[in-house]
Amino acid sequence: MSRTPTPLVIDQLIDDRRTRIIVCCGSGGVGKTTIAAAVGLRAAERGRHVVVLTVDPARRLAQSMGLTSLDNTPRPVTGVRTGRSGDGADPPGSMHAMMLDMKRTFDEIVESHADPDRASQILANPFYQSLSSSFAGTQEYMAMEKLGQLRRADEWDLIVVDTPPSRSALDFLDAPQRLGRFLDGRLLRLLVAPAKLGGRTGLKMLNAGFGMVTGVITKIIGSQLLRDVQTFVSAMDTMFGGFRERAEYTYRLLRAPGTAFLVIAAPEPDALREASYFVERLERDEMPLAGLILNRVHRSPAARLSAARSLAAAETLQGLDDSESSALGIAALRLHAERMRRAESERKLARRFTAAHPLVPVAQIPAQPDDVHDLNGLRIIGSAFASD
Numbered sequence: 001m002s003r004t005p006t007p008l009v010i011d012q013l014i015d016d017r018r019t020r021i022i023v024c025c026g027s028g029g030v031g032k033t034t035i036a037a038a039v040g041l042r043a044a045e046r047g048r049h050v051v052v053l054t055v056d057p058a059r060r061l062a063q064s065m066g067l068t069s070l071d072n073t074p075r076p077v078t079g080v081r082t083g084r085s086g087d088g089a090d091p092p093g094s095m096h097a098m099m100l101d102m103k104r105t106f107d108e109i110v111e112s113h114a115d116p117d118r119a120s121q122i123l124a125n126p127f128y129q130s131l132s133s134s135f136a137g138t139q140e141y142m143a144m145e146k147l148g149q150l151r152r153a154d155e156w157d158l159i160v161v162d163t164p165p166s167r168s169a170l171d172f173l174d175a176p177q178r179l180g181r182f183l184d185g186r187l188l189r190l191l192v193a194p195a196k197l198g199g200r201t202g203l204k205m206l207n208a209g210f211g212m213v214t215g216v217i218t219k220i221i222g223s224q225l226l227r228d229v230q231t232f233v234s235a236m237d238t239m240f241g242g243f244r245e246r247a248e249y250t251y252r253l254l255r256a257p258g259t260a261f262l263v264i265a266a267p268e269p270d271a272l273r274e275a276s277y278f279v280e281r282l283e284r285d286e287m288p289l290a291g292l293i294l295n296r297v298h299r300s301p302a303a304r305l306s307a308a309r310s311l312a313a314a315e316t317l318q319g320l321d322d323s324e325s326s327a328l329g330i331a332a333l334r335l336h337a338e339r340m341r342r343a344e345s346e347r348k349l350a351r352r353f354t355a356a357h358p359l360v361p362v363a364q365i366p367a368q369p370d371d372v373h374d375l376n377g378l379r380i381i382g383s384a385f386a387s388d
């Protein structure tokens with residue numbers, strides 16, 4: 001027996017004033033940025049004061065939200081229609097949007113944790129520069145950091161967070177910890193240890209051991225880089241506590257009542273498998289899952305004509321005559337059959353997900369004929385957030 005999932009009504013989530021943070025996650029390319037922007041716009045037009053934190057939005061979508069430069073600051077979005085009913089019954093909302101600037105965010109943490117001299121020493125360090133602009137996980141860490149900052153600023157009553165385009169949705173939860181562990185890590189400590197222990201007595205043996213380790217590492221990564229790492233770590237020493245504390249703060253925020261995760265997936269096997277992992281992980285970590293969004297679902301306008309009958313009709317027509325108009329008809333019938341097949345296989349995948357996770361509410365967003373790149377496009381996506 002196949003179960004029908006509980007419908008996920010996103011409007012209920014955004015109309016509930018207790019909802020303060022909505023995190024949109026999912027594997028690469030499933031529509032995280034689009035859904036985050038659509039949720040933000042819909043919420044603003046239903047009276048909430050919203051900020052949307054986007055990561056790497058497509059250029060036209062960014063422009064439509066007034067985001068023309070990567071300046072790490074929330075900008076007001078113009079063109080938001082406030083007061084949904086137009087009769088003044090709804091209080092006017094507002095929308096801000098920003099693009100995450102990973103390096104700038106990292107620099108700001110350094111600046112706020114170290115005195116100016118030390119900060120500029122860290123910022124100029126080549127090892128820091130490569131870490132802050134390329135280390136796998138930095139983007140995830142900085143997205144979480146930004147979320148923490150926005151929450152602390154307390155200027156908005158709803159924060160919608162888009163997550164980085166990682167292959168796996170789990171990276172969003174794991175990468176910050178990985179980076180934290182790295183910055184906090186034994187390897188880095190080991191690298192600076194010889195310099196620190198050098199002056200002390202009674203540690204000669206230990207020191208020799210460290211010396212050997214450092215020697216090996218020097219061979220692998222080169223002495224200049226090692227020196228950079230060592231100065232970086234000495235300079236960062238005072239900040240280790242800060243990083244851990246911040247990561248813990250954000251982690252608590254993600255588990256707090258008022259936070260809701262939306263897991264987004266395309267109706268395709270890989271994306272749904274990822275979504276399954278993510279749902280299980282949220283459960284394990286006791287993080288508040290609102291539900292699954294199946295994005296880009298295909299529906300046929302003439303669902304009563306089955307794929308098989310449509311194909312049979314195409315074949316009959318083909319046998320009858322070879323005029324241009326009947327060729328067109330045949331093509332249309334084949335296209336319809338193809339759409340019906342696709343819709344059926346999407347339904348099957350959705351049923352399989354629900355069989356494995358019967359308690360997870362599901363919303364479906366229809367595939368649009370074109371990319372979504374302006375407020376109107378976002379509004380159309382948002383119209384699927386209503387209860388029917």
Ligand SMILES: Nc1ncnc2c1ncn2[C@@H]1O[C@H](COP(=O)(O)OP(=O)(O)OP(=O)(O)O)[C@@H](O)[C@H]1O
Pocket residue numbers: 027028029030031032033034035056058163164165166295296297365366367368369370371372373381
């Ligand atoms: N329902 C939809 N119908 C049609 N196109 C869509 C829909 N949702 C998203 N798109 C389009 O799919 C593309 C990818 O969407 P988006 O950038 O939101 O995905 P993403 O998950 O943020 O990707 P990444 O992992 O790279 O960050 C965009 O061009 C977007 O306009």
Ligand SMILES: [Mg+2]
Pocket residue numbers: 032033034055056057162163164165
């Ligand atoms: Mg994206």
